[in-house]
Amino acid sequence: xxxxxxxxxxxxxxxxxxxxxxxxxxxxxxxxxxxxxxxxxxxxxxxxxxxxxxxxxxxxxxxxxxxxxxxxxxxxxxxxxxxxxxxxxxxxxxxxxxxxxxxxxxxxxxxxxxxxxxxxxxxxxxxxxxxxxxxxxxxxxxxxxxxxxxxxxxxxxxxxxxxxxxxxxxxxxxxxxxxxxxxxxxxxxxxxxxxxxxxxxxxxxxxxxxxxxxxxxxxx
Numbered sequence: 001x002x003x004x005x006x007x008x009x010x011x012x013x014x015x016x017x018x019x020x021x022x023x024x025x026x027x028x029x030x031x032x033x034x035x036x037x038x039x040x041x042x043x044x045x046x047x048x049x050x051x052x053x054x055x056x057x058x059x060x061x062x063x064x065x066x067x068x069x070x071x072x073x074x075x076x077x078x079x080x081x082x083x084x085x086x087x088x089x090x091x092x093x094x095x096x097x098x099x100x101x102x103x104x105x106x107x108x109x110x111x112x113x114x115x116x117x118x119x120x121x122x123x124x125x126x127x128x129x130x131x132x133x134x135x136x137x138x139x140x141x142x143x144x145x146x147x148x149x150x151x152x153x154x155x156x157x158x159x160x161x162x163x164x165x166x167x168x169x170x171x172x173x174x175x176x177x178x179x180x181x182x183x184x185x186x187x188x189x190x191x192x193x194x195x196x197x198x199x200x201x202x203x204x205x206x207x208x209x210x211x212x213x214x215x216x217x218x219x220x
């Protein structure tokens with residue numbers, strides 16, 4: 001919610017510059033090579049991958065992206081593991097809470113969404129906690145069995161069992177989407193990759209990397 005205005009602003013800036021994005025398009029290396037002879041900047045991002053948590057399959061595992069595509073598919077009591085320290089886990093928690101699910105967010109960090117700026121984190125906390133979402137910092141997810149999830153405190157080692165968990169939303173592993181980048185590696189075109197398709201990192205780092213790439217390619 002707090003960052004939605006940033007997206008709208010960027011769309012307006014692109015429009016002013018005469019840049020018209022095309023959405024929901026699947027692009028191949030051949031298509032890119034046939035467009036023109038210009039520079040290709042890759043920003044294909046990364047995809048979320050659920051971690052291999054020891055368990056018996058009694059708890060449904062998903063990722064924030066899969067959840068947000070259709071929150072209605074996941075009902076009941078939800079545990080969200082926040083390893084990304086950003087918005088993904090909190091947005092997933094908000095979507096589930098909005099449909100009436102009982103939601104717990106667990107992280108091995110001292111606070112949920114630790115990397116978020118306070119201007120974003122504070123209002124997110126306000127909405128989530130007042131929606132009944134529970135936070136459990138300083139805990140790792142150890143295993144799940146018979147619908148119960150076992151947590152372990154990172155400092156004391158004390159174990160806690162959360163019963164009756166229906167879905168585990170795992171914001172943990174991001175895998176670079178670099179297939180297109182690899183397909184272009186043998187071409188004679190100038191290709192620059194920025195952001196998560198190189199390695200998952202923060203938005204600020206990706207923007208800086210993109211600016212550096214353009215500066216290197218712009219004639220003096």
